[in-house]
Amino acid sequence: MVALDETQLREGVDRETVETVQSMAGTYKHGWETDIEMEFAPKGLNEDIVRLISEKNKEPEWLLEWRLEAYRRWLTMESPDWAMLKIPEIDYQEQYYYAKPKSMVEKPKSLDDVDPKLLETYAKLGIPLKEQMILAGVEGADEGRKVAVDAVFDSVSLGTTFKDELKKAGVIFCSISEAVQDHPDLVKKYLGSVVPQNDNYFAALNSAVFSDGSFVYIPAGVKCPMELSTYFRINAENTGQFERTLIVAEKGASVSYLEGCTAPKRDTTQLHAAVVEIVILEDADVKYSTVQNWFPGDENGKGGIYNFVTKRADCREDRAKVMWTQVETGSAITWKYPSCILRGDDTQGEFYSIAIANNWQQADTGTKMVHLGKNSRSRIVSKGISAGHAQNTYRGLVSMHPKATNSRNYTQCDSLLIGDKCGAHTVPYIEVRNASSRVEHEATTSKVDDDQLFYCRQRGMDEEEAVALVVNGFCKEVLQELPMEFAMEAQALVAISLEGSVG
């Protein structure tokens, strides 16, 4: 972190913020690896590999066909080049697409039977795989609470905690490979219904070779009795991780879900191309939080994860709600735009993002808010922090369709530059195709509570300053709301202030 120490700080940049960014970027805590015997599929990608993955997962014929279709589409597609990213050419034939710890070849019946070495891995990461009350080591949280965890190690899920208790509530929480076996109708009905196979290059790749991931089903009227989370760990070398997450919230259902990600330090880069699909029906709400801390590469830009992720929530029916919260600190390259399709009337989509890029990291991230239903609401708050030689881009689309009358969007994007060798970019796309909708940027007022604004202004702040203060406060609140027993990085982020940021 020499670069940071030598940096001349811009006026107004808070010292505490710089120190927090420094401490987080200085050493990657999760860079060790687990030494374990693995079973690999042969290197490279072809139809046989796709068939092999499907066979390993004992999948029905329709799913194999679905994968093959995706693979064939992928072959005809090209890697997107519109992002503000310098992506070195990726040799897709030099990767392993399937890696499974040998001890997992015969699937253990429960977590108790899982290889202790694997369990140790998660213990070391601080992930609770025992069914116990977790004492939140988080300021202000004095009550223990339960968090169910699905632990995904390279290509397979090791197991899921609190399954029985969730089952009593009617909630299904398991790996997607299990769901294919146990709930094939649900998987068939919803898989690909939000992110089709040919949605984009990386989604097509994922559809062809996804090996595991989480499946969540909340039945009508059920409020999920605990937080759900999935913890992704890439361990094996030259191995891509292609997980697929599918969340379905039936009418009136409610769930909060968190994913966390880490990987060992390696000189070679690794590929991660995930797809998350969320289906939200009438009056249901889903809160999806991500703490992404993949290995970002070393201080010279060597190694790190290439993170190409497609995440999308479909608020399919009236009054459905989704909230994306993401804290992005890792990955050498991030290409990710969690999106909301606001299809029903009175639906609501929110996106809160804090992206920190340091050293040679590149992040191109943002969201899409597609307003299709009447009176739909969306809010985007994005904070980008760049240090070292990093490049951080916010890219966002707000689209109001002709039928989305009286819809509203509020967007606020801030970037903070620490030092003079990094870059921040904001690329907003706005399409409004009806006269009654409003799209508001930055320092406009109506989305922030009027009483709060007036209070700030009565004390002497101008409108812009008042909005920034209230929204920043709001962000901190959102971060504090994160179910982050195992995500202390995000806690540290709460100390970050964006004073001195550029709009």
Added chain:
Amino acid sequence: MLEINNLHAELEDDSEVKILKGLSLTINPGEVHAIMGPNGSGKSTLSYVLSGRDGYEVTQGGATLEGADLLEMEPEERAAAGLFLAFQYPVEIPGVGNMTFLRTAVNAQRKARGEEELSAGEFLKIIRAKAKELQIDADMLKRPVNVGFSGGEKKRNEILQMAMLEPKMCILDETDSGLDVDAMKLVSDGVNALRDAGRSFLVITHYQRLLNHIKPDFVHIMSEGRIIKSGGPELALEVEENGYADLMAEAS
């Protein structure tokens, strides 16, 4: 200091609802005026119109602060010009530390007046001293603005803000509501400590008891959007004894 002349105001959304109907009042530097009146007489509206809150339409008359037209200014310009409103219901701002809020406010005003901003160190020194006088501990300074504060804490916090911002014209809107005896004393002591020849106060209250602690130079009785009677502190005692009914009957 503050000159209000024949002020008329109605609700912006409903011009049928006329709240202020020709209110006039002159407050000289160093004076403490109290406005008393029954619920619905327009006391709080007066404070909002003076401080520039949205939702009201001034249809006639005006108000000046040290000769400058208040109604032409944005709320923050009025604040920088020296107008302060202690809110009846202080607003909660989640996630924003009390200290951060105050420092932002103090420096925004200083900047607007072309003064040097206070450094973090200087600010800390001043706020610690002032907080101590109001028995506001370090924890309360760090907590988010007014979130989870008791009624008394919120009002003490308003006075702390007033002390830090050093306004010329202070409006206290029912600062006594929701206070027990001890908190009332603390708040009043805080206000009294700020009284000086260059600073004026307009104390809006429903009850006389606050005026035992903050002794006014003048007392005005407000009813139906106008001042119906003015006098000295004895007028407040009269209200305490006989209620508003007699005065209102007399006025009509």
